[in-house]
Amino acid sequence: MQAMVFRRILIGFATLWVVSIIVYFGLSVLPGDAAAIQLGQAATEESLAALRAQLGLDRPAYVRYFEWLGNMSTGDLGISNAGGATIASLIGFRLGNTLELGGIVAVISVPLSVFLGLAAAMYPGTWLDRALTFGTMSLVAVPEFLIATFLVLIFAVKLKWMPSIAYMSGGETFWEWVHALAMPILVLVVVVSAQMIRMTRAGILNVMNSPYIEMAILKGVPRKRIILRHALFNAIGPIINVIALNLAYLVSGVVIVETIFAYSGLAKLMIDGVQTRDFPLVQACAMIFCGTYVVLLLIADIAAIMSNPRLRNPK
Amino acid sequence: MSNTTENPGAAEKVVDEIDKFAELPDAPPKKTIKLSWTGKLAAAIVAAWVVVAFIGPWIAPFHEAEFILDDSFVPAGGCAEMLDELYDIEEWTPEAITKYCSDADVTLFLGSDYLGRDTFSRILWGARTTIGISFVATLFAYFMGITLGIGAAVSGGYIDMVLSRVNESILSLPSIMLGLIVVAALGSSIPILIATASVIYATSVFRIARALGQDIMVQDFVEAAHARGEGLWWIITREVLPNAAMPLLTDFGLRLVFVILFISSLSFLGLGVQPPTADWGSMVRENMAGLGYGSYASIWPAIAIGTLTISINLIVDDISAKSGGSLAKKMV
Amino acid sequence: MALLEVENLKIEARKDDGTPIPIVKGVSFEVKAGEVVALIGESGSGKTTISLASLAYTKPGLEFCGGEVRLHGEDLLTMEPLKQRDLRGQKVAYLAQSAAATFNPAITIGEQVTESAVLHGILTQEEATKRAEELYVALELPDPDRLGSRYPHQVSGGQLQRLMAAMALVGKPDLLVLDEPTTALDVTTQIEVLKAFKKVIREQGSAAIYVTHDLAVVAQIADHIVVLYSGEVQEQGPVDQIINNPSHDYTRRLMAAVRPTPTAGMSDDDDHGHGRAEAAIAARGITAGYGGIVDGEPAITILRDINVEVERGDVVGVIGESGCGKSTLARVMAGLLPSARGEIVLNGKTLEPALEDRDRDELRQVQFVFQMADTALNPRQYIGDILGRPVEFYLGLKGEDKRRRVLELLDMVELPPAFADRYPAELSGGQKQRINLARALAGNPEVLLCDEVTSALDSIVGANVIKLLTNLRNKTGVSFVFISHDLSTVGSFADKIVVLYAGRVVEQGPTDQVLSPPYHPYTRLLITSVPELRVGWLEDTMKTREAAAGIARGVEITAVGCPFFNRCPIAIPGTCQLETPPVRMHGDGHEIACHHSLDEVEHSEAETQKVLHGYEKAIVDDDSAIKA
């Protein structure tokens, strides 16, 4: 088992490394560099050259890549090409924001989705199941930004219950904080839960074909126990996997929600970084996203191993 | 042949005698795919949209880029007498519509968009763009994903490892981010959108195809072909692919939905299909400002997206999600 | 009043268009308290469906549409769902065919065994655990104290099958439903499982419904037999009457398909005129296994130093329990698994170990027939294409020639030409197996490697396939390597038998010689394990065999010594487990690998018999004690 986990960790590092290459050289083919973007319409050749020299962009891409790799391995994320702040200071705050939002959404949506997913699987074909299936399917099939905009129009603009943007001045109490984040939380919970409910239900129903489920029925085991004890323990691997993917999404994929609610998160930062050709920043964000993905899936893998007696107790 | 033992001989005799006890089939004949009424309705909706995608531009009253009215967000039923002869209507109230449009030449069935173009025409035109791009992108994604995925499954070893790592890396990056980088680098034309979406979604297809490939590769009939001395090409195309087709096909539907949503999201960020080409995602986006005062200009394309994607999902669910449900219904 | 009365039971499936397909067509029978009723029939006869009706259950897609199933006089089919649930596991308990699949892999054995009784409130958890442990002891399961905390994958298949019985019995049900509980097991394992079942059923005093297609098994365990065909009762009556005096044609046909006891002289031993001088295919000094090969030793060795020759036109039967390396031997011959050491010789020419390196004609001459026709035929190809491809591939025939050859092949395996346009799913199991054979024959091979081709088939169907093979051998002169765990099948068909144990040949020689003394102790175990169609055989065999070999133990592959050491009744401690046994020749081509001289072996057999007689007495006493 340790060997399996160790192997997974190695694979994770390999993935991170490949990502760093893809992102670095992917960015270097973009038209315009940080200096050109920063100066924009106001660029002249001298000012471009001056800014490039100041940012160190006059050296070849591969040199900068290895320099970056070296710094990265010592934990130094470097300095932003745009604005000159350290990447760590830019990221730190937003990473906190992202984790706060993602965390609270996860705390709400994971138990909710697992509960509803199990409920739907427990009573297949009933109105509850049909309503959940159709409802979640519709939510999954509609663009996220539309859901967000609708909810803003209803709850923020018309009813004025919640703020339309997730803006915090700092120093809020917990409830002020929750209130400020209410809209993005709501939207993300809706979007993420829809996906997880579906997958939980599907994961359970997938093992429901097994002979041991039929055996449980023939032993007179009540449905609640069939689902919670017999099916869930066998479906837990795929379900945890889906949860991990959704959590990774909460860290890296919420750019649209961040845009709509003007929330300063990491995804938006990376988009800004691409737009300003701020390579060190984009690179650092990409590493964080990839790292999150790798770590979450690793945890999911380990959880799957732990939940599977075959892997946990070899013969 | 002479039979010295008694029993086999007896068996032969009995078998010959008793023809009426034919070998019984193993199980009731396999069920063919059968859609529930929701599935049938969904299939009809998808079929209708596909037809619209083909003939939309011919049945649309206007060109997608035609500026019909000066007024934006005119409600459904608004009208224009002739293209350049415009009403100067302060507000498109229901009364105004009745007054001006009762015998107008040209009626905007679903109202006008933010630039005064005909929403209905744009939805009809947009069907081609949206469905076309997504379909072609998904097709390419499948082509790439299956080729590489099955290739990795079949070759194994070093090739499999490298392909899987690169794939995992792309998969670990948020898709919008990748889309953004590519579109920023190469601009946002339809071929580039298709290429971007197909590369991004090829990663998921790769995973599925690889897993399916690995499952099928250990099946006896593949081993039989292998033992016969068949080459890799035959094994992939004749033995593995036909058996992966059904699960891949249902996944195709879901993937198509994701591609539609992905391209809509890119449009939301201003990177999707570029104007004046009508695309449902962009239409939702560009008319969103009208939502605030009751214009449906962004609702119609949203409904178009929703009906299409939900219908595809319904069909896929109908085909695949039956598994397990039947036994689950036996629970007490 | 009988315990269970089934009266005019009708069960239907529905087609897509809603038209019903009758599955069970008005079946009536009854089970009295303490009685074991066997439902016997081939697959498709509705026997499982009927047995499940006694739990008020149908498989999804089927529905009750008439008749009554009364337990203690109360109709189960019209009962409320909640009462039906209480009934299951409490009054009626079910034992499924494959314990490996029916045990939940994520839950400990103890919890699964006691679950039903605790849930129904019959016993508290402590009581249930205690009772389960008693049952483990009664079922002769090893390590009863700790068995409950283990997971299903940690115990063997035979043990799981017995654990399933514990699971069913823990709630003291009135009726047990046993659905083919021994079909998936090796003969050696089958015996102990049967014995355990019989013992606990008798001990617990439950009535039982025993579902099977194997009359020989039924004869050992049932009091009453119901013969089913196509959802209808053909004949029913007490076991003696049905076995000794079958009145119905179908019953007779079932009886005919029962595997005969392997004895010398059962095979057709005439010379087929193909000449015996030259080996068609031979394995010389083969060592093979999985994982990386270092110095001719694979990481996991399956076969060790195997020498087998298949003479032209001969049938060589390879037997042994699961895990002995029978299939591996065939795979090495086919080149699917390159050997680590040794060589495969075809018509005097040494073949490359891996099939990738063999040329097409060499591949053509050695054909592999897979065990499961279900999975060996590509479900997405027409039969015509499945057969056509090797025709084209090996013989280069195209168009009309190819078509003609395909039809010829179908005819050869006694199937109508129309089958060329069907998909495998539209064929029955036996028909699929015929196609599987036809495909192997398509290229006019020299050698057919048949891997357990009848094991997954019902007895009648299996018998038909054997008959077909016999015909083919005579018609085509192909040599067969016939792999089976079933000695009676091999004995009836093979010219020569190779007995494999734990990757080594322990005995080989002409069929008659192998099936007559002196036996290798392992061969003897196999021979005695084949059930006979006679009431009382099980008891007789158990008495003789219990001491003869530790049958409960699994096959263990060892690098040194005799692998059978730990099961051998005449093992010589200090020698057998350390030294590789010498190969002793006995007559023309009959080899036995044993440390004992052949005389000693024969002598020891007599000795064992003596010992056994004493044991038999003890068993009888034991039995009478139970009865009392």
Next chain:
Amino acid sequence: MTKKIENTDVDYGDMTGADRDLLTAALKRGATRREAMQMMAATGLSVAAAGAIVTSAEEAIAATPVKGGSVKMAPSLHGPDDAIVPAQFTSTVDYTRGRCHYNSLVQLNDDIIPQPELAQEFGANANATEWTFKLRKDVTFHDGSKFDADDVMYTMAQHYGDDSVSVVKSLVAGVEWKKVGQYEVKAILESPNSDLATLLGEKQFKIMKEGSAEEFRSGGALPTGTGPYALEDFQPGVRSKHVRNKNYWRDGPNFDEVEIFAITDPVARVNALLSRDVDMVAQVDPKAIKQVESTDGVQIKSNASGSYMGMCMMLDREPGNNPDFVKGMKLLHRRDKIVKSILKGQGTVGNDHPINEAYGADFCADLAIQDYDPDQAKHYLQKSGVTGAECVTAEVTPGMTDAVLMWQRECSKIGFDLQVKKVPTDGYWGSGWMQTPVNVVTWNMRPTATIMLDIAFAPTAPWNDTAWKNDRFGQLLTMAKAETNAAKRHEIQCEMQTLAHEGSGMIIPAHMNVVDGHASDIMGIPNLSLGILGGCEWPEFAWRA
């Protein structure tokens, strides 16, 4: 559109927001009552009604600012490249923040006339080659240190030298700064420039404390200014928070606290205003104007400005080197429709040169607006022999793409094949603008017409974006810079504008108003057109009623 403005005492009657603001602007600029009445009459109001309106408008302007309260303002763009060193200011969020934190030597009033700020007095010599700035002596920085000429010298030095990263470097390239006394500096010019003071009103010339840029760049404290608010918190791309500077050197700002954070998404920005989560937003999407106007408690602020959108045909290459092609293309724009449909009325018709009414006296009103004449266009295009072209466009300003698309439609009507290739805005300035034969551009309004023409139309200008090299234009420009006589200047300007209108490859179909939104209880936002919300001048002057 009838709408009563509840929160003010002004009854504007049936006026559009633009008219309303024009009136207010006119009055603030010091227009006489008669002039204001004439303006009103021009919009079709009766004299009596106009009189009432002008009266109430005057009253509103006279209302006394109220101190206190906090305000949240949301511009449209921010990012990790948000700057705090003025020389690197590039966006409205920087400008607004800069206006809170710093002061300039001079400030521009609503009529773009430089007024004293940190320079108490300033003036040029007769031929405008030497400018003198006498500084205030009573000014302290936020950290308590005294402001003097050294700080000015230090700030100005930021714009010179090879390693300078100033974005306005070129504007002051020929100027040498000299410290004359502790509170006096001189600017000595290589060539005359009568607009230097106006130029110094640009947002990048804000004064910071000596040495603070280096300190900040080396990881130290944020630069210190003298502005009306002290910086409490600054996170690039997130927000900045400013609190009232209690020791401000003049009457001082009205708000206790100002928070500035951008909302990039236009729909979200408007929603935030509608739900009153922010008090002011910059750049309201034309599509959303109607929505804001129909919502109680918020309003649009629209200032006519000289900003423009343009389509550039590069004259130094195919097909722009063909005069008939250029001529034909200029005839294919329905300028009034672009203003009405695309800009939703928030703009003015353009005349293919960059100057409009917003530049005041320098605008040449006599020059006739370029015709829309497809027949003529077809004639010229056929004559040119060019049958197709590709326009590379980016949404550099809202409506740019739509205007290009309308152009495309007009082209296709007369059988000319204009391909449109849209690229993202971020890479556009380096790869599209001035690189491709036909592209688009937008320019913000500059303080004076001369500066505007100098930047983008001078034959030597690096940003001459149609490669139009006209020597006569260059001579006129030099003359205009030195000319101090208003009438003569106008004459020169008129000739320059005519030349650009006729000769350059630039199509300017429309000038955009600066359209912002704010809560109706925010009063006193200036009307300077050089940027959002009164040229970003609001922090010191606006108040909450």
